[in-house]
Structures are given as structure tokens and as C-alpha cells.
Amino acid sequence: MRIGVITFPGSLDDRDAARAVRLAGAEPVPLWHADRDLRGVDAVILPGGFSYGDYLRCGAIARFAPVMSELVPAARSGLPVLGICNGFQILCEAHLLPGALTRNAGLRFITRDVRLAVENNRTAWTGAYQPGERITVPLKSGQGAYAADPGTLADLQAAGRVVVRYADGNPNGSAGGIAGVCGAEGNVVGVMPHPEHAVSELTGPTADGLGFFASAVAAVAR
Amino acid sequence: MARMIVEVMLKPEIHDPEGEAIASASRRLGFGQVVSVRQGKRFDVELAGPADEAAVTAITQLARELLSNPVIEEFTLHAG
Numbered sequence: 001m002r003i004g005v006i007t008f009p010g011s012l013d014d015r016d017a018a019r020a021v022r023l024a025g026a027e028p029v030p031l032w033h034a035d036r037d038l039r040g041v042d043a044v045i046l047p048g049g050f051s052y053g054d055y056l057r058c059g060a061i062a063r064f065a066p067v068m069s070e071l072v073p074a075a076r077s078g079l080p081v082l083g084i085c086n087g088f089q090i091l092c093e094a095h096l097l098p099g100a101l102t103r104n105a106g107l108r109f110i111t112r113d114v115r116l117a118v119e120n121n122r123t124a125w126t127g128a129y130q131p132g133e134r135i136t137v138p139l140k141s142g143q144g145a146y147a148a149d150p151g152t153l154a155d156l157q158a159a160g161r162v163v164v165r166y167a168d169g170n171p172n173g174s175a176g177g178i179a180g181v182c183g184a185e186g187n188v189v190g191v192m193p194h195p196e197h198a199v200s201e202l203t204g205p206t207a208d209g210l211g212f213f214a215s216a217v218a219a220v221a222r
Numbered sequence: 223m224a225r226m227i228v229e230v231m232l233k234p235e236i237h238d239p240e241g242e243a244i245a246s247a248s249r250r251l252g253f254g255q256v257v258s259v260r261q262g263k264r265f266d267v268e269l270a271g272p273a274d275e276a277a278v279t280a281i282t283q284l285a286r287e288l289l290s291n292p293v294i295e296e297f298t299l300h301a302g
Binding site: 057093098100102103104105107147148149173 | 232235236237238239240243288289291293294
């Protein structure tokens, strides 16, 4: 089982994502933004950070990286893809996920642990959780407020495509307290908080985030 | 050399906390008449050729695909 982690210029959390993959029992495979090659991996993670310095808009430049020309069709064909934080922003800019991430309502960059409710456990990245399960993982973002037009929000809600929602208040002004969404098929998931920073109690607040990576391992095995 | 200007603004329904912070700072500075501020971006695009119809079509496409995110922003284009 091989799970790729893309490194863009300015990615920060690629090492933690690779470690999370390893702890979940899969082999992390480094992927490079400038290569038009997914190296035959079974799933892909777009990690957090500040790709291309967040120039123009978060994720707006990374969307056009050479590796994305391979990733977008693969994701549309069912490859499990997880975007975390900046990775979520990139997936939205690439139109693999609906909506956009905008500046936090309070303007402050938020770095703290948040409780999330897992609302959809039928995605490739959340099968290890129970519906409604509460998990605690770190949030660290300045532009994490999820925004979409009312029609899109209603569609996401009706189709159960809100994957995780902030459970103790709304830290950043996200529409409907949405912390993560998935594509129509459930293979592409974007989350603003960081499950890869909560994979062992030695280095994170909890090991609650490990389920995202274990879920993908189980989904690919099926 | 011709120039085109692309201005990008958040859609009116999208919350603009930066604009609000600027409005609040304006009032603190004594500009009490400032009711609200919306912050946007302006791109000065220099062209190799003239700003003809083909250039307008191309730069409109650039504005839609790269300079703005149509989910949250709208743009206007005019000659520089």
C-alpha cells in the first residue's frame, strides 16, 4: 500500500503527513510538484503549508503545478485524495471540491486544538470513524473560513457531503461551521484542521487523526 | 505597449474581515464618515501587442481562471 504526499514549494506538513501514513501501516511516497508523475500510488495527500507563499490566493498557483495535471484526472477517476489545510485550499482552487477558503472572521491566525464532529464516515478517508464521533485535532490557519453560495451549501448538506464540522463553536466563521467536505464520490476529501498532527499522543493532543489515514488504507485494500 | 487593468473584489455576500478592520481603523483615526470599506486587488497587465478584441478575450480568460476565484470574487476589466 503506497500513499503519495505532494511537496509544493512552501509545503510545511509533508513530513508529518508521511509519518501519519507510516503509522497507519502504509508506505509514504514523496511526490514533487514539478513532476507529472504520481509514481503509481494508491492514494494522494496534499499537505498543509503555504504553497507558493500564498501568493494571489491560497492554493491558486499550486493548482497549476505540473503534478496537478496528473492528479486532477486521477481524482476524477476515483483515486483517494486528501487535502489538509493548504491542501484543501488547493483542491477547492482546482475545482475538485466546491467552495473556497477565506480569511478567518476574527482576522487572527488560529493555532489551537479543536473538537470536530465526523458527520460522514462513508468517504475514503473517514471510514474508521463512527457517524457523529467527536475527535480533537489541531487547527492552524489564517484563511480557514469555508465559503460557498447558499445553493452549494444546501446541496452539500442534503447529500451528506459535510465530512467534519466544528463541534465546540465556530472558530473561524466557516459557513455552517464546516471544517471539511468531500466530492460527490467520497474519494476526494478536504479538511481545514490537521489530522496528521494528531496521530500519536507523544507528539499531538490525541491520536484521533490517525483514523483518516487508517481509513484510506482500509479503503484501498477493499 | 498596451496595458489592461483587472480589478478583483470579493462578492458582496462574502465576508471581508480585512475591509472591516480597515473601516474600524479609519474611524479610530477620526474619519467618522467612513461607514464601510471593501478591500480588493488591482492587476496592471502589460501586453506585448495592442489591447484589441483578441487581447480582451485572452485577459478576460486570465482573469476568470487565475486572477480571480469565481466562487468568492468578481472582476472588472478596463484599458490602462
